[in-house]
Amino acid sequence: MAGLPPYASTPERIWYYLFRFLCGLIFFFLIFPIVVVIPLSFNAVPFFTFTQEMITLDPAGYSLKWYEDFFTNLNWQGAVRNSVIIGIFSTLIATFLGTLAALGLSRPHIPFRTTLMGILISPMIVPLIISAAGMFFFYSRINLQGTHIGVILAHAALGTPFVVITVTATLVGFDQNLIRASASLGATPTRTFFKIIVPLILPGVIAGGLFAFVTSFDEVVVILFVGSFEQRTIPWQMFSGIREHISPTILAVATILVFISTLLLTAVELLRRRNERLRGIRLT
Amino acid sequence: MSTEQAILTTADGTPLKISLQRAMRRSRLKALGLVAPLFVFILVSFLLPIGDMLLRGVENHIVAEELPRTIPLLSEWQPDSATIPSEAVFKALVLDFQQGAKNKTINRLGSRLNYEVAGISSLFRKTARKSRTLTSDPYQEAMIKIDKQWGSIETWKLLKTFSSRYTPGYYLAGADLKLNIDGEIQRQPEELRVYMKLFWRTLRLSAIITLLTLVLGYPIAYLMASLPTRTSNLLMIMVLLPFWTSLLVRTTAWIALLQQEGIINDFLVVIGLLNDGGRLPLIHNATGTIVAMTHILLPFMVLPLFSVMKTISPTYVRAAKSLGATPFQALIKVYMPNTIPGMGAGGILVFILAIGYYITPELVGGISGTFISNRIAYHISSSLNWGLAAALGAFLLLIVLALYALYDKLVGIDNMKLG
Numbered sequence: 021m022a023g024l025p026p027y028a029s030t031p032e033r034i035w036y037y038l039f040r041f042l043c044g045l046i047f048f049f050l051i052f053p054i055v056v057v058i059p060l061s062f063n064a065v066p067f068f069t070f071t072q073e074m075i076t077l078d079p080a081g082y083s084l085k086w087y088e089d090f091f092t093n094l095n096w097q098g099a100v101r102n103s104v105i106i107g108i109f110s111t112l113i114a115t116f117l118g119t120l121a122a123l124g125l126s127r128p129h130i131p132f133r134t135t136l137m138g139i140l141i142s143p144m145i146v147p148l149i150i151s152a153a154g155m156f157f158f159y160s161r162i163n164l165q166g167t168h169i170g171v172i173l174a175h176a177a178l179g180t181p182f183v184v185i186t187v188t189a190t191l192v193g194f195d196q197n198l199i200r201a202s203a204s205l206g207a208t209p210t211r212t213f214f215k216i217i218v219p220l221i222l223p224g225v226i227a228g229g230l231f232a233f234v235t236s237f238d239e240v241v242v243i244l245f246v247g248s249f250e251q252r253t254i255p256w257q258m259f260s261g262i263r264e265h266i267s268p269t270i271l272a273v274a275t276i277l278v279f280i281s282t283l284l285l286t287a288v289e290l291l292r293r294r295n296e297r298l299r300g301i302r303l304t
Numbered sequence: 305m306s307t308e309q310a311i312l313t314t315a316d317g318t319p320l321k322i323s324l325q326r327a328m329r330r331s332r333l334k335a336l337g338l339v340a341p342l343f344v345f346i347l348v349s350f351l352l353p354i355g356d357m358l359l360r361g362v363e364n365h366i367v368a369e370e371l372p373r374t375i376p377l378l379s380e381w382q383p384d385s386a387t388i389p390s391e392a393v394f395k396a397l398v399l400d401f402q403q404g405a406k407n408k409t410i411n412r413l414g415s416r417l418n419y420e421v422a423g424i425s426s427l428f429r430k431t432a433r434k435s436r437t438l439t440s441d442p443y444q445e446a447m448i449k450i451d452k453q454w455g456s457i458e459t460w461k462l463l464k465t466f467s468s469r470y471t472p473g474y475y476l477a478g479a480d481l482k483l484n485i486d487g488e489i490q491r492q493p494e495e496l497r498v499y500m501k502l503f504w505r506t507l508r509l510s511a512i513i514t515l516l517t518l519v520l521g522y523p524i525a526y527l528m529a530s531l532p533t534r535t536s537n538l539l540m541i542m543v544l545l546p547f548w549t550s551l552l553v554r555t556t557a558w559i560a561l562l563q564q565e566g567i568i569n570d571f572l573v574v575i576g577l578l579n580d581g582g583r584l585p586l587i588h589n590a591t592g593t594i595v596a597m598t599h600i601l602l603p604f605m606v607l608p609l610f611s612v613m614k615t616i617s618p619t620y621v622r623a624a625k626s627l628g629a630t631p632f633q634a635l636i637k638v639y640m641p642n643t644i645p646g647m648g649a650g651g652i653l654v655f656i657l658a659i660g661y662y663i664t665p666e667l668v669g670g671i672s673g674t675f676i677s678n679r680i681a682y683h684i685s686s687s688l689n690w691g692l693a694a695a696l697g698a699f700l701l702l703i704v705l706a707l708y709a710l711y712d713k714l715v716g717i718d719n720m721k722l723g
Binding site: 176180234 | 334335339340345346354355357523544546557561567570656659661662677684693704
């Protein structure tokens with residue numbers, strides 16, 4: 021497919037361009053819904069549609085008032101604060117516990133490896149509605165339902181599988197001789213850990229942490245059940261906004277989130293490249 | 305062979321075999337020690353709640369808790385005797401009702417039994433209200449005067465059948481079955497058989513969504529796998545950006561696109577394909593769910609397909625063509641069979657994710673496009689029938705775990721890739 025050979029017949033040429041056109045349409049389907057949100061968020065009227073003024077590029081058709089609403093409305097500001105607090109604490113718990121577990125799982129001679137792995141990544145496998153239902157019932161019993169701690173614990177549990185998977189992946193092919201070499205040169209186990217292991221697994225840990233943070237930041241189902249208005253996060257606020265009174269503020273928030281996810285995507289990609297470079301895998 | 309084989313020892317004289325075993329055990333314990341904190345955390349914060357939920361589907365404490373005096377006496381009563389229970393049972397019942405009314409908990413009883421016999425809760429409300437003033441016997445007569453249902457064997461059978469502390473009732477209800485008052489399993493009446501239909505709809509819509517992601521994902525994965533890395537990386541961004549964008553953002557976008565006054569309908573009206581009155585109902589039905597979820601889950605299909613296609617050497621297709629295959633034959637007979645692992649991985653992954661979806665069907669699915677998850681959520685937060693929610697959740701969990709076992713067999717959960 022890389023370029024059309026000069027001897028290609030007419031049907032082949034037609035198929036080649038038709039195929040590319042079809043693929044173009046599919047890419048359009050993938051990207052258009054995300055891009056279309058951006059201009060709509062600058063709408064001057066409280067609808068999800070393009071007005072006549074917007075199409076003719078009349079400045080009167082555009083406004084920043086939905087962004088202003090987002091930055092001044094206490095409901096949204098509370099949601100931002102909660103999202104950040106819950107995201108950070110659940111990520112810290114998930115990253116710490118997940119990294120330790122991944123180090124254990126990657127050691128040679130670990131018994132029951134498959135079973136352990138299956139249990140540890142189960143929060144990623146079980147449908148969110150079931151996790152949400154179970155946590156709602158259980159956390160109500162022990163009075164954690166509707167508390168920040170309950171939500172943080174729930175989100176940490178949902179985030180750990182991503183840390184376990186990314187860090188385990190970084191440790192694949194980890195040369196155990198490095199640890200022996202370090203020990204034979206007189207380093208204590210602690211020193212070996214911080215000077216040898218940590219720098220090597222750091223990209224995996226950060227990527228896993230990012231995944232855990234995004235999971236918490238983007239999570240709606242569990243927080244709807246385990247949390248209450250006091251714990252409202254940005255997705256919680258968006259969900260109730262869409263259900264009750266639809267306002268383009270949601271689109272403004274969506275635009276900001278698209279921007280953030282683009283940044284995160286770039287960060288993860290850079291980490292991945294760094295990791296591959298460190299491990300001597302050349303990008304072709 | 306010499307019997308006097310020297311035993312290898314370490315410097316301190318212990319046999320090497322034992323020493324090695326010791327070292328291995330230490331290493332194992334260390335590894336397990338590292339895993340332990342997370343294991344305990346997942347156990348307490350995640351697995352215990354799930355187990356608790358599964359148990360809740362069989363718990364039936366309400367009847368026994370609300371009628372602590374009546375139920376033990378009732379165990380001696382024989383429904384087959386065709387007589388209603390004795391005065392002593394009635395007295396216990398009145399005392400239980402008075403106690404329950406004082407604690408303001410008696411209404412739980414009516415709502416609990418109402419799941420089994422629709423409409424019975426009014427009997428309990430009425431009795432709770434009127435039995436408060438009863439202080440002397442004959443209780444039997446007085447109760448039957450309050451409502452003659454207390455003189456009917458059926459009412460007492462109902463209490464007896466559902467008085468056990470555990471019941472299969474919710475799980476049966478989730479499978480459109482029920483216990484009748486004689487304790488036999490029978491099918492729900494025709495008009496109440498909703499859950500099997502809902503499970504089928506969930507599976508059917510998920511299958512359609514999976515098929516659509518395959519049809520749309522295959523060509524673009526193929527294109528990306530055949531282009532030089534620099535170009536395909538650019539295209540990959542177009543797949544990863546939706547993947548990384550918040551689920552709610554994408555659902556919101558589809559609401560903006562699909563609604564009656566939305567962008568697609570507006571566009572079709574402007575170009576004259578539709579008149580203003582004939583706008584298409586694209587949202588709040590199954591169409592809305594299918595379109596939005598196909599878009600949301602497409603990256604989960606493209607990524608495994610792409611990673612498999614990347615490993616297929618282009619020489620295979622070239623060889624097929626040089627042996628006389630037409631390009632179409634080469635694609636169908638040589639290329640596609642090689643991509644089956646990718647199709648399987650992507651297909652099962654998308655299907656598993658689809659059947660558990662809640663948010664998108666809730667917001668764009670209306671009535672005809674909702675899934676079993678939406679029903680579970682409804683029973684948790686609106687109808688408060690938690691036992692039934694737990695039972696439906698258990699069935700959904702069972703399906704998902706079975707599919708994951710299949711996925712594990714085909715792909716290996718360890719090989720799951722992220723981004």
